Amino acid sequence: MANVKLTNVVKVYDGNVVAVHDFNLDIKDKEFVVFVGPSGCGKSTTLRMIAGLEEISGGTVEIDGEVVNDLQPKDRDIAMVFQNYALYPHMSVYDNIAFSLRLKKMPEDEVYERVTRAADILGITEYLMRKPRALSGGQRQRVAIGRAMVRDSKVFLMDEPLSNLDAKLRNQMRAEIILLRQKLNTTFVYVTHDQTEAMTLGDRIVIMKDGYIQQVGTPTEVFDMPKNLFVAEFIGAPKMNIMETRLFRENGKWFVSPFGVKVPVEGEKGEALTKERVGEQDILLGIRPEHITLSFQGGAGLIPCSLEVNEMMGSELHLHVTTEDGSRLIVRVPTLGLSNEERKALRQGAKLFLGFESKALHFFSKETENNLLVKE
Amino acid sequence: MKANENTSLKQHMGMKAKTRISNTVIYIILVIMSIIWLFPFVSIVLQSFRGGPVKGMTNEIIPSIWSLENYVALAKTDFFRWYLNTLIMALVVSVLQTVIVLCMSYTLSRFRFKMRKGLMRFMLILGMFPGMLTMIILYRVLKDLGLTQANAVPGLILVYVASSGMGYYVSKGFFDTIPKSLDEAARIDGATRAQVLTKIILPLAKPIVIYTILTSFMAPWGDFVFARYISFGASKGMNVAVGLFNWLSKDQINSSYTMFCAGGVIVAIPVTIIFMCLQKYYVEGVTGGAVKG
Numbered sequence: 001m002a003n004v005k006l007t008n009v010v011k012v013y014d015g016n017v018v019a020v021h022d023f024n025l026d027i028k029d030k031e032f033v034v035f036v037g038p039s040g041c042g043k044s045t046t047l048r049m050i051a052g053l054e055e056i057s058g059g060t061v062e063i064d065g066e067v068v069n070d071l072q073p074k075d076r077d078i079a080m081v082f083q084n085y086a087l088y089p090h091m092s093v094y095d096n097i098a099f100s101l102r103l104k105k106m107p108e109d110e111v112y113e114r115v116t117r118a119a120d121i122l123g124i125t126e127y128l129m130r131k132p133r134a135l136s137g138g139q140r141q142r143v144a145i146g147r148a149m150v151r152d153s154k155v156f157l158m159d160e161p162l163s164n165l166d167a168k169l170r171n172q173m174r175a176e177i178i179l180l181r182q183k184l185n186t187t188f189v190y191v192t193h194d195q196t197e198a199m200t201l202g203d204r205i206v207i208m209k210d211g212y213i214q215q216v217g218t219p220t221e222v223f224d225m226p227k228n229l230f231v232a233e234f235i236g237a238p239k240m241n242i243m244e245t246r247l248f249r250e251n252g253k254w255f256v257s258p259f260g261v262k263v264p265v266e267g268e269k270g271e272a273l274t275k276e277r278v279g280e281q282d283i284l285l286g287i288r289p290e291h292i293t294l295s296f297q298g299g300a301g302l303i304p305c306s307l308e309v310n311e312m313m314g315s316e317l318h319l320h321v322t323t324e325d326g327s328r329l330i331v332r333v334p335t336l337g338l339s340n341e342e343r344k345a346l347r348q349g350a351k352l353f354l355g356f357e358s359k360a361l362h363f364f365s366k367e368t369e370n371n372l373l374v375k376e
Numbered sequence: 377m378k379a380n381e382n383t384s385l386k387q388h389m390g391m392k393a394k395t396r397i398s399n400t401v402i403y404i405i406l407v408i409m410s411i412i413w414l415f416p417f418v419s420i421v422l423q424s425f426r427g428g429p430v431k432g433m434t435n436e437i438i439p440s441i442w443s444l445e446n447y448v449a450l451a452k453t454d455f456f457r458w459y460l461n462t463l464i465m466a467l468v469v470s471v472l473q474t475v476i477v478l479c480m481s482y483t484l485s486r487f488r489f490k491m492r493k494g495l496m497r498f499m500l501i502l503g504m505f506p507g508m509l510t511m512i513i514l515y516r517v518l519k520d521l522g523l524t525q526a527n528a529v530p531g532l533i534l535v536y537v538a539s540s541g542m543g544y545y546v547s548k549g550f551f552d553t554i555p556k557s558l559d560e561a562a563r564i565d566g567a568t569r570a571q572v573l574t575k576i577i578l579p580l581a582k583p584i585v586i587y588t589i590l591t592s593f594m595a596p597w598g599d600f601v602f603a604r605y606i607s608f609g610a611s612k613g614m615n616v617a618v619g620l621f622n623w624l625s626k627d628q629i630n631s632s633y634t635m636f637c638a639g640g641v642i643v644a645i646p647v648t649i650i651f652m653c654l655q656k657y658y659v660e661g662v663t664g665g666a667v668k669g
Contacts, residue, residue: 053560074566086561090579099575100565147565 002064002154002187003029004050010058011045011211019045021211023059032181032188034202036195037234042211043191044159050189051157052076064154076155079148083160085140087132087147093119094128097146118146121183122176138169145177149184158190162197174200195235199223207231229369232286232362238318240286240362241329247273247363247372248280256285256363258356259323261303266358269373273363278372284364289318289332291360295353296345302353305329310346321352329354424637432630446638454611455639458619461529463646465596465615468533473540473592478585481544482573485551486559499542507539511605518606528606528613535606536596543591550584551577586657590650597647616643 004027011020020042027033035043048054050061052073060067068076087096094115101111119125122142132140141161148156161177162170174197181188181201192198198205199219207214207222207230214234215227226232226240233239245258247265254265254273265273298304303323311318317338319331331354335343363372419437426434427443450456484496514535518524523531554577562572578585596603600617607613614622620639623632 051560051564053563072568073560073563074568078564080561080564082557082561084555084557086555086557088558088562088576099562099567103566103571147561151565 003027003031003062004155004187004189005062006046006050006059007062008059009046009049009056009061011042011049011054012057019211020049023213025206025213025216027187027189030185030187032190032201032203033206034190034192034198034204035206035208036192036198037208037214039193040210041208043193043206043208046208047157047159047189047191050155051078051080077153078155078157079151079153080157080159081141081144081148081161083163085132085144085164087140087143089132092129092131093124093135093143093146096132096143097150099147100151114150115146118150121149121180122146137165138173141165141173145180149180153186155187155189156184158188160192161190162192162194170197177201195237199235205235207234209234225371225374226286226362227371227374229284229286229364232364232371236288238289238330238332240288241292242284242286242364243327243329244366245283245285246281247278247283247285256283256356256361258285259303259325259327261301263301263303263356264358265361269358269361269363272373276373276375278363282366283372284366284369286362286364287356287360289330291357292329292331293355293357294319294331294333295355296342296351298353302355305352305354307346307348307350307352310348317346319346319352321354420637420640423634424641426634426637431635432633446634447642449635450638450642453635454614454619455616455642457612458614458616459642461613462597462615462617462643465529465533465536466593469536469596470589470593472533472537473543474585474588476537476540477543477547477588477592478573478578480541481547481551482577484544485548486556499544503542508601511602514602515605515608524606524613525608525610526612528603528608528610531606531613532596532599532603532615535602536592536599540592543588547581547584547588550581554580583657586654590654593650594647597643 004025006023006025006027009020009023010018012018023042023046025033035046037043045054049056050063052068052071056069060069062068063076063078088099091099097115097118098111101114106114115128116125119128122145124139124142124146127135127139127143132143135143141164144161158177162173165173177190178201190197190201198207202219204216204218205222206216209230215222215231217225217227222231222235226235229242233242243258245256247254247256249255254270256263256265264270295302305321305323307319308322308328309320311320312335314335316335317333319333321329321331323329338346364370365372422437422439424446425442425444426436426439427441427445428439484492515524518531518534521531523534558576558580559572562576563569567575596615598617599615600621603615604618604621607615607618611619616639620636620643622628623636623639
């Protein structure tokens with residue numbers, strides 16, 4: 001129940017390897033913030049600096065208005081869940097959860113009450129007397145969460161808590177974390193490399209790469225308005241299609257010409273380009289696979305291509321197509337929107353035509369890879 | 377088909393016979409080895425119960441007169457004084473040394489500080505020099521402190537405990553196998569470093585703790601060279617090994633050999649009991665390593 005403020009935080013290892021550069025972030029009270037990025041981007045290091053497990057090389061970390069740079073982890077009033085659970089193997093589940101409370105010299109009655117309440121919420125009451133090794137991965141993770149829960153600490157830190165679980169269990173636990181968050185109503189900082197987790201859990205997402213923050217925003221913001229090419233490709237699966245093309249104006253209207261096909265940029269996006277005084281230039285054009293419209297007949301502004309691979313995902317198809325110049329794109333099509341004939345026609349080598357809707361287009365500078373429409 | 381089965385059966389029988397023969401040979405060798413190995417121990421036990429006027433060495437293996445007189449005679453000598461000396465030293469050293477070794481190992485396993493690697497390398501090299509090299513200077517220092525001869529017990533404790541930090545290898549190796557995230561989880565749960573060690577690491581490293589206690593108990597219990605040197609002929613400061621050895625000297629062996637054997641048996645008793653109780657952990661401590669997270 002506190003805000004966390006990171007100001008100019010820097011982490012340098014062994015005097016020369018910089019893991020985190022000038023990290024600034026204000027996490028509000030009761031906010032759920034997710035750090036996401038590829039491995040080695042500094043997200044875990046940042047979390048561990050908040051926890052006090054890593055020394056802070058520069059800048060300040062404040063919890064609830066107090067600078068905690070020099071405080072031991074035990075004095076920061078935080079709870080943390082680790083990727084590998086880090087349960088104490090020699091203690092029963094009950095003792096694991098009660099460990100922190102007993103260290104605080106809490107009376108046994110209250111310990112009992114808190115542990116059983118947490119176990120109840122997490123559905124692990126029947127395992128309380130077992131040792132961690134007699135539990136499955138999902139149960140162990142619940143115990144780890146329970147251990148963090150009973151403490152009623154100011155901040156709840158989670159370091160890739162679902163990475164060791166199988167896909168099905170991960171989905172289930174993800175939903176449970178959302179429920180847990182509603183019950184606990186405290187500040188959460190969550191680290192993951194999985195963009196789905198980031199999108200579904202976070203109030204705000206911090207996307208990191210090579211120790212730098214790439215973008216901070218709500219899931220909708222980072223999805224709709226990625227600040228640069230990295231964010232655009234990182235968020236969303238399958239990833240955004242990127243193609244080199246030219247952005248130009250004709251008679252006051254904006255156009256792009258992917259694969260030699262002149263596609264008009266109309267509506268909001270066109271107006272925005274004008275408003276932001278974007279100049280004609282070579283750009284990287286981005287469009288998400290689910291935003292490409294598919295048709296079997298050619299027409300103005302449609303890009304001809306041929307189907308290479310048709311991946312049936314159940315509710316949707318992932319079509320890998322090749323354009324005339326050999327570039328590969330991915331198109332996501334919901335199966336429900338297709339007639340049986342159309343589904344049959346989607347064979348390898350089928351001729352298809354792709355439509356790019358203006359509002360789904362993203363324009364990135366070829367030089368800086370920044371989104372032309374997102375300003376600092 | 378039938379023929380095939382027959383040959384495989386024959387082969388099977390052949391294998392079985394071969395295994396039996398090789399097992400027999402192995403067991404015969406093992407039996408001979410254990411007889412050779414056990415003989416001195418058995419003979420000492422037998423000799424300790426030998427009564428009669430002859431107290432020196434004889435040719436008889438099984439005593440003709442059985443008696444407990446050797447054990448009774450021990451009470452009239454300084455033997456129990458030596459025994460007590462040894463016990464005090466072994467107990468104090470095992471406590472102090474275990475504490476020092478475990479703290480040292482935990483520090484080297486978990487903390488990162490300047491010259492950590494250098495310190496470890498330095499101790500490794502230092503450990504390669506035989507301890508005997510320090511004998512003369514040690515005697516000199518202890519003599520100036522008044523801790524030799526009759527006062528050898530505290531002096532020896534000092535000698536045994538002084539270098540115990542260097543025995544960190546085995547337990548550090550074991551601590552290294554315990555995931556660091558357990559320490560981190562405990563520290564976030566509110567534990568101090570000392571609490572992490574006592575509440576998390578040590579319970580998980582039980583075999584290695586017992587191994588450390590045992591080895592640090594055994595060193596003073598069986599030490600001869602330093603003990604003899606520091607006590608320097610003063611019976612009050614001797615341990616059992618030194619005291620008993622005196623009974624084997626030229627002028628005493630004929631009158632005290634059977635008593636020496638009785639003393640030897642008494643010395644072996646506590647060690648045997650401890651080993652029997654802790655054998656399970658001892659083996660685990662030396663061979664085991666994996667901790668399931």
